[in-house]
Structures are given as structure tokens and as C-alpha cells.
Amino acid sequence: MDKDIKHIVIDARIRPSSTGKYMDRLLEHLQVVDTKNRYTVLVRPNDDWQPTAGNFKTLICDYKQFSFNLLDQLTFARYLKNLEPDLVHFGMTPQEPVFFQGARVTTTHDLTMLWFARAGRLPEWLHKLRMVGYRWLLQASLKKASRVIVPTEFVKQDVSKYEPSTATKITVTLEASEPPLAIDAKRPEIVNLDKFILYVGSAFPHKNLETLIKSFEILHTSQPELKLILAGKRELYYQQIEKLAELSPARANIVFTGFVSDAELKWLYENAQAYVFPSLSEGFGLPGLEAMVHGCPVVSSNATCLPEVYGDAAVYFGPNNSQDMADKIASVLSDEKLRQSLIQKGYVQAKKYSWRRMAEQTLEVYQEVLKENR
Numbered sequence: 001m002d003k004d005i006k007h008i009v010i011d012a013r014i015r016p017s018s019t020g021k022y023m024d025r026l027l028e029h030l031q032v033v034d035t036k037n038r039y040t041v042l043v044r045p046n047d048d049w050q051p052t053a054g055n056f057k058t059l060i061c062d063y064k065q066f067s068f069n070l071l072d073q074l075t076f077a078r079y080l081k082n083l084e085p086d087l088v089h090f091g092m093t094p095q096e097p098v099f100f101q102g103a104r105v106t107t108t109h110d111l112t113m114l115w116f117a118r119a120g121r122l123p124e125w126l127h128k129l130r131m132v133g134y135r136w137l138l139q140a141s142l143k144k145a146s147r148v149i150v151p152t153e154f155v156k157q158d159v160s161k162y163e164p165s166t167a168t169k170i171t172v173t174l175e176a177s178e179p180p181l182a183i184d185a186k187r188p189e190i191v192n193l194d195k196f197i198l199y200v201g202s203a204f205p206h207k208n209l210e211t212l213i214k215s216f217e218i219l220h221t222s223q224p225e226l227k228l229i230l231a232g233k234r235e236l237y238y239q240q241i242e243k244l245a246e247l248s249p250a251r252a253n254i255v256f257t258g259f260v261s262d263a264e265l266k267w268l269y270e271n272a273q274a275y276v277f278p279s280l281s282e283g284f285g286l287p288g289l290e291a292m293v294h295g296c297p298v299v300s301s302n303a304t305c306l307p308e309v310y311g312d313a314a315v316y317f318g319p320n321n322s323q324d325m326a327d328k329i330a331s332v333l334s335d336e337k338l339r340q341s342l343i344q345k346g347y348v349q350a351k352k353y354s355w356r357r358m359a360e361q362t363l364e365v366y367q368e369v370l371k372e373n374r
Helices: 020-033 070-082 112-116 124-144 153-162 209-222 236-246 262-271 286-293 306-313 322-334 336-350 355-372
Strands: 007-011 038-043 056-060 087-090 104-107 147-150 170-172 196-200 227-231 254-258 274-277 298-301 314-317
Touching (some): 007 020, 020 355, 147 355, 196 262, 196 286, 209 227, 227 262, 274 286, 274 322, 286 298, 286 306, 298 306, 322 336
Parallel strands (some): 007 038, 104 147, 196 274, 227 254, 298 314
């Protein structure tokens, strides 16, 4: 085999998860930009992803994505060693076994887990124990990485402060929005959708939906016809938010759609008065860009990376201030000139980002590490 052809292993076990879009697009475009090196893509047993390029292959990897078990750590490290890689790229820190000694690149999407994780259904003592293990794995992964990839300058600064040893080995590879959904829009079977604001996504604690509901209650007093549409798969945290909404004086105008099809999602984006993103912490903020490409004006939290990613194409509020959130939403609803300006700026802003460029930058990181480890 040509000694210039390297074997790169990509741990893509996150692909079916909420952060899987990053991995999907990385793999899609890497197959175009690198036709030389040999790739092994590790996937979960229930993942049917298959490559289209001849220099890529998949391999089932049945190890847990995050494990504090010493035996799991040791056996996964040996599993990787036996693949004889020149480089391993882990799609999410800290997926990697700390005992793996080869050249490695890790992608750190954000540090939200550190600051906002809650126990959920776990007993509080077990949650605290898991977080001790998570912090240990995270720091070990960051220290051992040859390079750390992050999606924004904000995350770069956040990671550098948390683990100073990473300061000189972090590369920012900006993510991107998807193009507009290329299907016919379908109106969801929800009554009275004449005027509504929209949130699409999960209900994890850092998404800050409690404050969004408080803000909507303020709006409801002056705009009783307005509805708040919350679209996302019903799981534990959405169930908790629904219980909270049942106690709201605006409860009749708060609609939980559950999962929506792509056609229904397109209709919601195209017909919403505004997309509202109240999040307390993001690594990149893809939902706002997705709204922008569909011509939906964005009203966003000013937390973490969001002003960096959305630029002047959004109106911002303080995420902990329900009155400020309500005022900023109202300003967009009442000013058609502002709405149209945000829509046009959104189209421009979304075009600044490219998955293809992200893959090219990632390949450059691989090449730097491979050169250092000759």
C-alpha cells in the first residue's frame, strides 16, 4: 500500500443523535474532498449509514458512547489499536477511551453539559456521581487530543478557559444550515394558525422554555389571538414543560405539536410571525439558521455563541428576562419593515456558512496531525 495513504478512523456513533447532523454532513463532504486516504467509519449496530465513496467503509462499534467503566475504557482502547489507524477522529468529546495512545482529533460541540445538566429520572446522588465521571473524561480527552475542533469562537474561548492546555490546539470549523426543504409544505392539523410564533427543538433545561412561556404570557395580554407553537418530539423534558403550560393563563394558546414531518415543519417556518430561540447555551445554533433559510425572522437569546452566528440577522434579548424577551418579540410582530429586513438579512447570513468548507477545514486538521506523527 502507498505509504502516503493514511488510515483514518472516524467515530460516528453520534450520527443518530441530536448532534448527528454535524457528523452526517462531515461524512458526506469528506467523501468528496478526500478521495485518497482510507477511512473506517464506526457506527452503532442500529445505524444503516453506508458510504458512497470507495475509500470509505463502515464498521459496527457496539461500545457505549460514554462509559466510566474501566473495563469498557480498556477494551475500547484495544479495539481501536487493533484497527491500526494513523488517526482517530472522535465526533463528540468525550466519546474516546482515555487509554487510547494513538493520534486523535476530538470535536467539542460545547460545554453545555457541564453547566446545565440535570438529573432527569436519575436520583440526585447518581447524577452527581455521573457528572464527576463526565468531567474526568472530558478533561482527559481534551488533554490527550492532538487537535480539538469546535464550531465557534465562543466555544473555543470556553474550552480554553476550562482546559488551558487546549489553547494552542483548537481549530474552529463553522457549521452551516441546510438548504430550504425541497418538498411541498403541508399545513399541520392545528386549528386557528392565523398568527403564531414558533420554537422548534428539544426541551432540555438549557433551551429555557420556561422563560419563553412566561414571556408569551406577557404577550398574550395585549395579543390574545397570538399562539405559541412548540414543535419537538415529546420526551421527559417536554412532558415537564407541558405540565407547566397547563398552569399558564395563556394555556389555550400554547400548542405542543410533538414530532412534525418535514413538510409540516416547512409550513411552520414559512408561516410563523417569528422564530424564537430562548436558549441559555449553544455551541452553534443551527435552528435559527434553519429558520432563516425558510424566510422566517429570528428573535434570539444573546447568550453564548448566538450573536456570533446570527450577526445582524436577528433581534436579541436577555434570555433570563421574560419582559425583555416579550418586548423584542413584540417589536418584530408590530413592525413589518423590521420583519422584512430580518428575513432578507437572514438569507444573506445563512449563505455565509458551508458544510463543504467545514469538511475541507477538518481535512486540513487531519493532515496537520498526520504530518506531526510521521
